[in-house]
Amino acid sequence: LAQERARQIAERFSFWLFRDEPRRSQLLNYYNENFCAIRPRHFDGSRMLLPGKDPNIKLQKHQLDAVKRIVHSKNILLAHQVGAGKTYVMAAAAMEMRRLGISKRNLFVVPNNILEQWHYEFTQLYPAAEVIVIEPKSFTPANRNRVLKQIIESDCDAIIMGYGSFSLIPLSRGERERELNAHLAQIAESMRSAVYSDAYIVLNRFASRIEHRLQKLWEEEQTLPKGAVFFDDLGIDTIFVDEAHNFKNISIETKHGSLPGLNPKGSKKCDDLMAKLRYIQRTHDGRGAVFATGTPITNSVSDMYTMQRYLGYEHMDELNLLEFDNWVKMFSEVTEEFEVEANGIGYRLRRRLSRYYNLPELSLLFSDIADLYFTPEDDKRIPHKVNYINCTVPASESLRKYIEELAVRAEEVKSGSVARTEDNMLKITTDGRKAALDMRLVNPEEPDNPNSKLNTCVENVFRIWSERDKLTQLVFLDQSTPKDGFNLYDDIKQKLILRGVPADEIAFVHDAVNDAMRTTLFNKVRKGRIRVLIGSTFKLGIGANVQNNLLAVHHLDIPWRPSDVTQREGRMLRQGNRNDEVMIYRYITNGSFDAYSWQLLENKQRFISQIVNGDCPSRSGDEVDEVVLTYSEVKSLAVGNPLIKRKIELETELQRKLVLKSKHERAKTEAAEQLLQLPAKNSELLKLRDILQKDMLLAEQNTGEGFSMMLAGENYTRRRDAGERLIELLAEHAFIREEKRIGTYRGFKLFLANDISGARRIFLLKGSGTYRSDLSESAMGIIARLDNVVNGLKTRLETTLGSIERMEQDEAELRSESEKPFPFETELTELRRELKRVNGELGML
The missing domain is CATH 1.20.58 (Methane Monooxygenase Hydroxylase; Chain G, domain 1)
Incomplete structure (x- = not known):
């Protein structure tokens, strides 16, 4: 009752707040100025030279663009799809920032089990790089000060250490x-x-x-020992953090107490990283962090707040969003629902973030710190053909009866006849998943069903093993992990051995209990000595680079979260896989929760992608954490109601149409904005036309048959002599900060200057306009480039005149685009009406 009254008060307050026109206008103006005035930045790194890089390794466009963005940004998150080559991006950015003097000492913090892999890839890209790798075994208390002093005294290009070692260096x-x-x-x-x-x-x-x-x-x-070396003594300018989603558990002070996905106490390693980053950012004008992860959102959309706090601290402070409660007020809503206890036995009423609002603005804020990249379907560096195979198996009679029992339990939960601490929809969903996987997980007395998902998976694994020599497979299974007594891991292994697979070609990732064992295990998989690796999402889905010969991934059970699917499949869909065609198996038991659960996962993943990409079809959406079915969904699935399939089809099509409408509205807005800018653009083009005409006349009047260039008061009549003198002047004025006039050429004043980044020397030719000329390594090349600039004025004028002529046509096209109606509006309305009817019949309104 109290919660309902609070909700009514909030609604009444919102109504009052926007009822008064002056107050409404003031609030809207404030909101638009602060949250709608961000334009996502785009960087073009195609002209980056990257001295020292192995010329045989060609970085892709998205990698070069990301390198440039890192160099020109204070802090950045590389939210690139799993397997998109983030390691090379970070290595190249570190070397470039060091070359330019932006960051003299770079520290890479990476998962312990991929230290050697990081060192190998870094030196592969930059063979001459001096890299210090801090091995955990060498970072003992007795050796720690010696290692840290070695870092202080060195002039290395990069320091690479594991998470564990990093946390042992105190501030x-x-x-x-x-x-x-x-x-x-x-x-x-x-x-x-x-x-x-x-x-x-x-x-x-x-x-x-x-x-x-x-x-x-x-x-x-x-x-601490006497003379201890602290983190702030090391002189670190930039920290690069790989698999940064492992550091999302920062301590968050909130009035709401404990919320799922948030830990008020935080973890020691996350708070340690936050403190060290804040020190670097405070002492380096706000810059100093590069994060990388393929799954920026894992448990909750609130993961975006964590990344914004790490990387956008100053901007968040300006917007008064640094406190989590203020962020929640702007973008989310807190409700109370029953959730499972940490021990997996009891249940309790718990507050949680259940819905998000103002999603377009949240996406804009996120884009300010995040560089986004999703691998296109035609990318040839990863397997170009991915076959998704849905293996549907029939439900056994015992499973059908069990699903009916779950429907009865759902009705009892709905009616309130059972305490929710004893039974609830989360427990029902979990039991339904177990039963669909293997009935022996809910009833140990059940016989082994030869047509179960598990046995179907075993047959597929064995068939691929026997047909494709040396190729490898991953089986993901989060339930019934290895332990004493009956478990599905041992069951799978024994069945494969009975069919003829050698025991030493089958492994559980759980058996590798330390980093050395994991490294050895993964090496065997990469070499094809272990051909079937079974593991959970947590242990095998993150940081396991075993893709070399990987042909198939098997989702034996259904992951709880969309990010789990991304991480699982990302083990195979990444650079370095030698197979052009791969297979992803999804196992579904008819008449169970499986198919619907997969659909919910896909919808949630689509929602995450839309938030991250900025393609939000609506201004609000539900949380993206674990998939838990409602009582109506359980009941409909239990009785095989065909309307549940219709609901899935309608929701999928509605979502597709909403995305199209969102893009249509964005295109209309952009067209309207460009229309408003046309008068100013036309004025600029006319001004540029006049400048180019004057400068072309100036060049014609000062270009004779012989060569002539005035430099430092002396006239040069030979191109080579003039070019050599320009090289001398470059050396004489190597450290100037301001533009320096050094002579005259073809009627233009000649200046020596720095480019906009301050990192490269250039020449400027100034007449009515100003024109840039890049340097060359040779004397004759410098003169040739200056001539190219002057001779190119005619082409620039022709281009400008063409733009002026097209202005009228552009205006008509933009006006038409800004007024164009959405072509699927009628279909959208009908889809909404039909979905509402279906939900009504299913009792899901």
Whole structure:
């Protein structure tokens, strides 16, 4: 009742807030100026030379563009699809920033199990690079200071270390105090604005925890060895973090207490990274971090807040979104629902983020820190043909009866006749998944069904093993992992051995209990010595580069989250796979939750992609965490209601039409904006025409039969002599910051200057306009380039005149585009009406 009253108060307040026209206009103007005025930046790295890079390795356009964006940005997230080549991007960016003097010391923090892989790929791209690799075994307490002093004294291009080693390097007491006091001040501000007593109590608990940590700083300092080296002594300018989604668990102070996906206490490694990044950003004008991950959103859309806090700290502070509660007010809604306890047994009522709002603006804010790339379908560097094979198996009689029992349980949950701590939709969904996988997981007395998903998977794995020599397969299974007693992992292995697969060609990723064992295991898979590797999403789906001979991925069970699918399939769909054609198997039991659960996963993944890409068809959407069915969905699936299939078809088509409408509306808006800019553009073109005409006349009047160039008061009549003198002047004025006039050529004043980045020297020719000429390595080449600039004025004038002539045609086309109606509006309306009818019949309104 209290929650309902709170909701009514919020609705009434919103109605009052926007009822008054002046107040509404003021709020809308403020919102548009702060949240709708961001234009996603685009970078063209095609002209980057990247000195020192192996010329035999050709970086792709998206990689070069990303390198340029890193060089020209303070902080950035490489949100590139799994397998898109992020390692090369970060290595090239680090070397380029070091060459330009932007970042003199670069630290790479990577998963422990891929240290050697990182070192190999870095030196493969830059063979002459000096790289220090910090092995965990060499970073013992006895050797730690020696290793850190080696870093301080070195002039290396990159330092690569694992997560574990990085967390062992402490910040100095002064820096930790500064960071903790900043957190304490933020909490104090929130406490002053807290309305409810429970919110005040929660925030006070956070404040006490930080005060306790401040008191422990002195004690911790006493345990450090004399002369200890701190992180702030290392002189690190930029931190590169690979698989950055592993650091999303930062401590977040919120009045709402504990929320799924958020840990108020955070993890020590994440808070340690945040503190070190804040130190670097504070001492380097706000820059200093490059993150990389193929799955920026994993558990929740709120993962975007975590990345924004790491990488967009200053901008978030300007927008008053640094506090999580303010971010929630702008983009989300908190509700209360039942969820499973951490021990997997009990259930409790828990607050969670359930819905998101203002998604286009959230996407714009995210694009300000994120460089996005999704591999196109025609990319030849990854397997060009991916066969998705849905293996549908019949439901056994015992499974059909069990699904009916689940429907009864769902009705009891709906009616309230059973306490939700005893049974709820999450538990029902989990039991339904287990039963669809193998009935023995819910009833150990059940016989082995030869037509089950598991046995179908075993047959497929064996067939591929016997037909395709030396090629490898991955089987993903998150349930019934290896343990004493019955489990599906051992069951699969024994059945494969009975069919003739050698035991030493089958492995469980769970058996590799440390980094060395994982490295050895993955090497065997890459070489084809282990041909069937079975593992869970958590242990095998992240950071496992075993793609060399990988032919098939088997989804034996259904992942809980969309990001799990991305990580699983990303083990195979990546650069380095020698197979042009690969297979992805999805196993579905008829009459179970499987097909519908896969559809929900796909819808959620589509929603994530739309948020990240900025293609949001609507301004709001549901959370993207675990897939839990409603009681109506369970009941419909249990009785085989054909309307559930119709619902899926309608939702998919509606989503497709909404995306088309979103793109249509965006195209109309862009056309209207360009239409408004046409008068100014026309004026600029006319001005440019006049300038080019004057400068062409100037060039004609000062171009004779012989060569003549005035440099530093002396006239040169030979091209080579003039070019050599220009090279001398470049050396004489190597450190100038401002433009320096050095002579006259063909009537134009000749200046020596720096380009816009300040990193490259250029020449400027100034008449009525200003024209850039790049340097050349030879004396004759410099003169040739200056001539090309002057002689090219005629072509530029012709291009400008052509643009002026097309202006009238452009205006007509843009006006037509800005007024064009959406061609599928009628179909969209009908889809909505039909979906509402179907939902009504299914009882899902």
